[in-house]
Amino acid sequence: MTGQPDGPGGAGVLAALPAEHSGRLTALAREAVFPAATRIFEEGERADRFWIVRSGTVALDVQVPGRGRAVVETIGKGALLGWSWLCPPRQWHLGAETRDAVHAWEFDADAVRDLCAEHPALGMALVTVVAETIGDRLRATRTRLLDLYGPTGSQGSSSAP
Template sequence: MPSLSVFDLLAVHDFVADLPGDWITRLAGTGHPVYYGTGHRLFREDGAADRFWLLHSGVVAIDFYVPGRGDIVIDRVGPRTLIGWSWLTVPYRWQFGAVVAEDVRAVEFDAAAVRNLVDEDPELGRELTARILRVTADRLQKARHRLVELYAYPGVTS
């Protein structure tokens, strides 16, 4: 079975499928398909945010480090979603961590290249930013709920 091009992978991904074809083509030029096995750490909190992913399969655990408690999972996200938003704003440092919980197939993007596209096309930039803000708001809400859960039940660790 032939593998799909990056354009084809984006054209069927919920995050960008409804964008104009020329935008998808431009985004496709900044990404490449990847596979990561269970246990692979995509990034750690405060590391350089130089890429992001659109998941096609698998699960990623979003976490953050709590001194004395270790890495605390605040969310698990699956296919058809975005992983990583910290690449969009200065200082380009991850706000959370992420580790592969179930083998992942995704399109990985070069963040600097996408920022260049955003600078070149403000309309594309506004649309991507709005979509990323929706993901961010959802993840922050889940993090808030997870922190309440941890505070209410201190023995919970993952």
């Protein structure tokens, strides 16, 4: 790693971890730079790494049968890019493409899982952050797909008790 995360303790994911844990995690980081309009990963591919975005934005998308890719969320500075590395079968659940140039910290999933095994408190803190990210992404995906493909007028169609 050729530097430290932005600001004291970083932003977003790193800020959610106690300093001791974020320090251990960032010791494993490598700098990654992606030009605008770069596909970082595709839904269904092997997930063997993840990133913490330092600058720029990344669009997350899902393949909709017969319709192609639908952007479900756009993330930026401090956000965790990729959570599928944590749980088998370790395949990306979404796709990701840069909207503009992105600078990120890249982490090898095997090395991070090994670190978590060595330091269970760090592992629990990281799993908690990843679980929160999964929940946020699930809500964003559901909302976006309902906006795009849900039945017209579905918001007021339920009958009152």
